Amino acid sequence: MMGERLLDVRDLVKHFPAGHRRFVKAVSGxxxxxxxxxxxxxxxxxxxxKTTVGRCIxxxxxxxxxxxxxxxxxxSTMEQDRLRALRPHMQMLFQEPYDSLNPRMPIGRxxxxxxxxxxxxxxxxxxxxxxxxxxxxxxxxxxxxxxPHQFSAGEQQRIGIARAIATEPELVVxxxxxxxxxxxxxxxxxxxxxxxxxxxxxxxLFISHDxxxxxxxxxxxxxxxxxxxxETGSTAEMFEQPLHPYSRALLSSVLYPDPHEQLSxxxxxxxxxxxxxxxxxxxxxxxxxxxxxxxxxxxxxxEEILPGxxxxxxxxxxxxxxxxxxxxxxxRPPGSF
Amino acid sequence: xxxxxxxxxxxxxxxxxxxxxRVLNGAGLSLRAxxxxxxxxxxxxxKTVLVRTILGLLQPxxxxxxxxxxxxxxxxxxxxEEELRHIRGKEIALTSPEPRKHLNPLLRVGDQIANVLQAxxxxxxxxxxxxxxxxxxxxxxxDPHLRVGYYPHELSGGMCQRVIIAMALAHSxxxxxxxxxxxxxxxxxxxxILDLMRDLVREFNSSLIxxxxxxGVVAHYxxxxxxxxxxxxxxxADVADxxxxxxxxxxxxxxxxxxxxxDERRGVATRLGQRVVFPDKGCAFxxxxxxxxxxxxxxxxxxxxxxxxxxxxCLRRAEVLRGETRA
Numbered sequence: 001m002m003g004e005r006l007l008d009v010r011d012l013v014k015h016f017p018a019g020h021r022r023f024v025k026a027v028s029g030x031x032x033x034x035x036x037x038x039x040x041x042x043x044x045x046x047x048x049x050k051t052t053v054g055r056c057i058x059x060x061x062x063x064x065x066x067x068x069x070x071x072x073x074x075x076s077t078m079e080q081d082r083l084r085a086l087r088p089h090m091q092m093l094f095q096e097p098y099d100s101l102n103p104r105m106p107i108g109r110x111x112x113x114x115x116x117x118x119x120x121x122x123x124x125x126x127x128x129x130x131x132x133x134x135x136x137x138x139x140x141x142x143x144x145x146x147x148p149h150q151f152s153a154g155e156q157q158r159i160g161i162a163r164a165i166a167t168e169p170e171l172v173v174x175x176x177x178x179x180x181x182x183x184x185x186x187x188x189x190x191x192x193x194x195x196x197x198x199x200x201x202x203x204x205l206f207i208s209h210d211x212x213x214x215x216x217x218x219x220x221x222x223x224x225x226x227x228x229x230x231e232t233g234s235t236a237e238m239f240e241q242p243l244h245p246y247s248r249a250l251l252s253s254v255l256y257p258d259p260h261e262q263l264s265x266x267x268x269x270x271x272x273x274x275x276x277x278x279x280x281x282x283x284x285x286x287x288x289x290x291x292x293x294x295x296x297x298x299x300x301x302x303e304e305i306l307p308g309x310x311x312x313x314x315x316x317x318x319x320x321x322x323x324x325x326x327x328x329x330x331x332r333p334p335g336s337f
Numbered sequence: 338x339x340x341x342x343x344x345x346x347x348x349x350x351x352x353x354x355x356x357x358x359r360v361l362n363g364a365g366l367s368l369r370a371x372x373x374x375x376x377x378x379x380x381x382x383x384k385t386v387l388v389r390t391i392l393g394l395l396q397p398x399x400x401x402x403x404x405x406x407x408x409x410x411x412x413x414x415x416x417x418e419e420e421l422r423h424i425r426g427k428e429i430a431l432t433s434p435e436p437r438k439h440l441n442p443l444l445r446v447g448d449q450i451a452n453v454l455q456a457x458x459x460x461x462x463x464x465x466x467x468x469x470x471x472x473x474x475x476x477x478x479x480d481p482h483l484r485v486g487y488y489p490h491e492l493s494g495g496m497c498q499r500v501i502i503a504m505a506l507a508h509s510x511x512x513x514x515x516x517x518x519x520x521x522x523x524x525x526x527x528x529x530i531l532d533l534m535r536d537l538v539r540e541f542n543s544s545l546i547x548x549x550x551x552x553g554v555v556a557h558y559x560x561x562x563x564x565x566x567x568x569x570x571x572x573x574a575d576v577a578d579x580x581x582x583x584x585x586x587x588x589x590x591x592x593x594x595x596x597x598x599x600d601e602r603r604g605v606a607t608r609l610g611q612r613v614v615f616p617d618k619g620c621a622f623x624x625x626x627x628x629x630x631x632x633x634x635x636x637x638x639x640x641x642x643x644x645x646x647x648x649x650x651c652l653r654r655a656e657v658l659r660g661e662t663r664a
Contacts, residue, residue: 045524045526182379183552183591183595184594187595212553212595250524250525253524254524255528255551255553255554255556257555257580259556259557259577259580260577260580261556263557265528268525270479271496
């Protein structure tokens, strides 16, 4: 299944007006692709633009520029009625389990809604499908007539998952699907998402700031900083050795539940600047310990500096070669399990 | 080393319309001077209520039924509000998981810190403001002489948390209660705040209770850990011992749930995602416990030693610790 591109995003730009003819440059030229059956993580801190990318892809907000090819068709400029026909193929799972479910609808109707809107199916077939997906998320037909408030947060999120997969989509955009959940519930949801992804051959765009969650679910990672992707690579390689200075800082900030783990810390100066007045050069200029004058003159392209590893940094090749022992989060497995 | 704080057998209820709800059910912990203790638990476990009980901050409909909080040899639960006021902020400080809510949006941060200083010390306003600048500097806020004049909305979440920490440190308290100090902060900022907190606790010779749901944070920033479940401490141990081998099945579950990679994750799917139920008898965890015996539903276990300086509230603690059960 892998190998074929399901989604291809090129030079995506989204600016929000910020008054006085100024703009919040939430996304400034982002390109990536997702293959069939692949889970890609879009990782970044608040304000990096990751959620905006997800919403642009589903056309929940209008992109300012760029192309979004989904199943061979450009959805970035598609009219609403053609887009509607494509909706069953691309679904979304939201961050807040309770807020994303209509409190006045029983679960059966909530899960049926996207099928009713997107598929030509008899009511009886629809009900069968609803029961089927409720089983898949380890609920069941007993849930049909209940209302969202009668469920725990974890169960509500599973209802959200059932709704997202009801129309047999190829792509699911997951926007911080576990950040509102407790640790043990979070583990349960992440496992379910991984199982469904494998069983159904789904493609995920998994938007998150939770690096350990990403590590559990995704094959590949793209790291965003201030509206740009700074590095992409396979999850294993990226966690083993991040190459971009921002990726290094981010991944070395993760605290694993192992007190013996050596904390190798890659520190950036200060905090994330405002995305309104971005410098002409690299957005990390001013915080980066590797920066030279050239970094402030132009933004570096994403370049493949190791097989399968694309990095947007003028200095990455040299600095990483000089520092072969560095690893962002090299860690031993925890002792007792 | 002498005990700085000893919380014993605290029972707290919340009086809801439908009747009282048990929240703390005999919680206890102890802290030596200079120590940092991580209190770990999920939402609803009672960790925040425990912290607020220590400071005597619970008001109706909350009700402290019994127990004692011995701080410096005195029971805080027996003290009057007036006496507690001399302790709060001076001897024991509290930080909030939501720094922005904790700060007054209508006052400049410098004035808020100065107010805290003047609350416990006879100090002219000018001196207090000057000290506020120094405190902002010590928590790593750039240009502190300018930032004293800022309002909370002009600062980022991480900066607001630094201001809260500056306020907590204003009187060099003996004990700092940090309730989820990094909730809602980005990872790189979280690490800055945790590093700062650890360094300052050392510098000011304070002790720390760090309430967190993040086992990674506790592993690296605490010496001891107490796991709280259904209003009781179910395990307490040295951090190194705990992560090498937990003795309570719930602790083991939490550790597995926190595991990071695709390979380590299998077998976590024990269904714990429901509301905590307090049984009339037996162990509070028995109904979900993968290794529960029939006896566990009858007899409530006490928090008892399983190794040196390692306590667990489980009848099978010794087997769980040795890894003989599939807990």
